Amino acid sequence: QVQLAESGGGLVKAGGSLRLSCAASGSTFSSYAMGWFRQAPGKERDFVLGISRHGNTYYTDSVKGRFTISRDNAKNTVYLQMNSLKPEDTAVYYCAASSSSLFSRRLVEYSYWGQGTQVTVSS
Secondary structure, eight states: OOEEEEEOOEEEETTOOEEEEEEEESSOGGGSEEEEEEEOTTSOEEEEEEEOTTSOEEEOGGGTTTEEEEEETTTTEEEEEEOSOOGGGOEEEEEEEEOOSSOOOOGGGOOEEOOOEEEEEEO
């Protein structure tokens, strides 16, 4: 079992930056792949980017070059650095943990989810 808690969301103007954090507790954080997903109003929850247990990173095309994921296993925390934000990045952002041996972008592979944090980008 692992519990996840996101923080760092807020309102920012287009072109600005935010850093989200996801703190994990309850189990061996380093044994999980971590993903960030987002859900805009009226849309499905989609994969944004993720990091494997070994530190390999995976991005969806729309955020490449703007968003960066990192993890600090000593602090049981995964970070999402978002730069050059656009209004279309507005969504609730969720972090999630997967114990699957292979990294996956599929929601069903993630057993543990945070409560989400709102990111709003104004034009």
